[in-house]
Amino acid sequence: MKKDNEAVIHEILKTIEKYQTIIIHRHKDADPDAIGSQIGLAQALRVSYPQKNIYTVGKDEPLFDWIGPMQDVADQIYQDTLVIIVDTGSRDRISDMRWDRGAQTIKIDHHVNVDAFADINWSDESFSSASEMIYCLIYQSKGNLHLTQDGARCLYAGIVGDTGRFLYDDTSSYTLQVASELLKFGFDAPTVNRHEDDISPNVAKMVAYALQNLEIEDSGVGHIILKRDIIQKFGLSSGELDAVIPVIGRISTIQIWAIFREKSDGKYHVNLRSKGTVIIDIAKKHHGGDHPLSSGATANDLGEVQQIIEELNELVVNE
Numbered sequence: 001m002k003k004d005n006e007a008v009i010h011e012i013l014k015t016i017e018k019y020q021t022i023i024i025h026r027h028k029d030a031d032p033d034a035i036g037s038q039i040g041l042a043q044a045l046r047v048s049y050p051q052k053n054i055y056t057v058g059k060d061e062p063l064f065d066w067i068g069p070m071q072d073v074a075d076q077i078y079q080d081t082l083v084i085i086v087d088t089g090s091r092d093r094i095s096d097m098r099w100d101r102g103a104q105t106i107k108i109d110h111h112v113n114v115d116a117f118a119d120i121n122w123s124d125e126s127f128s129s130a131s132e133m134i135y136c137l138i139y140q141s142k143g144n145l146h147l148t149q150d151g152a153r154c155l156y157a158g159i160v161g162d163t164g165r166f167l168y169d170d171t172s173s174y175t176l177q178v179a180s181e182l183l184k185f186g187f188d189a190p191t192v193n194r195h196e197d198d199i200s201p202n203v204a205k206m207v208a209y210a211l212q213n214l215e216i217e218d219s220g221v222g223h224i225i226l227k228r229d230i231i232q233k234f235g236l237s238s239g240e241l242d243a244v245i246p247v248i249g250r251i252s253t254i255q256i257w258a259i260f261r262e263k264s265d266g267k268y269h270v271n272l273r274s275k276g277t278v279i280i281d282i283a284k285k286h287h288g289g290d291h292p293l294s295s296g297a298t299a300n301d302l303g304e305v306q307q308i309i310e311e312l313n314e315l316v317v318n319e
């Protein structure tokens with residue numbers, strides 16, 4: 001099993017021991033890894049330290065109710081607490097702004113480390129997911145932290161989500177080893193996989209719209225611009241819209257793809273994905289970045305949308 005990170009893991013475990021109350025945050029626009037790593041860690045802490053108070057907070061995401069619930073935490077509870085933020089690269093992405101009101105903060109994250117916002121920062125891009133890091137933390141605790149069957153299910157959901165069911169390049173031998181260990185807990189894995197693959201009838205219609213209106217250049221760059229009126233017509237949340245992203249990547253002639261979603265302030269949220277060419281530098285130029293082949297960004301207007309498309313084309317041509 002993975003041996004790196006021993007010093008920071010040791011520091012995290014010692015810090016967890018010191019606090020009576022621990023509140024766990026994750027990122028906005030939640031996905032299975034954000035919620036899976038959050039609740040998986042919470043359940044491990046609850047079963048390992050029954051006398052401690054453990055909370056999970058953040059905006060409710062009905063789409064992921066099947067993973068587990070959030071809690072309402074009063075402001076005064078934050079006093080003298082340890083706050084752990086999972087799966088979140090930068091402070092502006094944290095769901096629930098009260099994250100810095102505790103006595104101490106810990107960041108556990110697998111995105112590119114652009115913002116070491118916590119007192120203790122464990123950032124490692126070599127993990128497929130934050131859920132995989134939580135498993136590593138529990139394993140390295142040498143018996144101090146335990147995983148429950150449901151906690152294992154949550155971590156598995158996070159790994160399956162972030163690896164696209166073990167499809168993406170971040171799926172390592174370690175990832176499969178962790179998944180194998182998690183399956184030994186005996187939860188219903190096919191049901192988790194089915195949930196991850198589920199789409200509502202409205203999402204199915206949006207996928208059909210996106211496939212039909214997609215533009216694919218000879219270079220292998222594909223893009224679609226989803227204007228606000230279209231998004232509203234299908235009545236989808238941002239989490240539901242994410243279902244469009246992997247479908248477009250299944251088209252064999254596409255090497256790099258971008259999905260532009262118009263937000264209520266007129267700016268565009270951008271999802272950039274690639275099958276091999278590194279696209280994170282373009283994301284960074286446009287107020288974003290996450291992973292080498294999978295990044296988010298923001299375009300201020302349609303002009304910047306066009307600029308991003310041109311930059312992606314140049315990137316492929318110059319390769």
Ligand SMILES: [Mn+2]
Nearest residue numbers: 033087129130
């Ligand atoms: Mn993640």
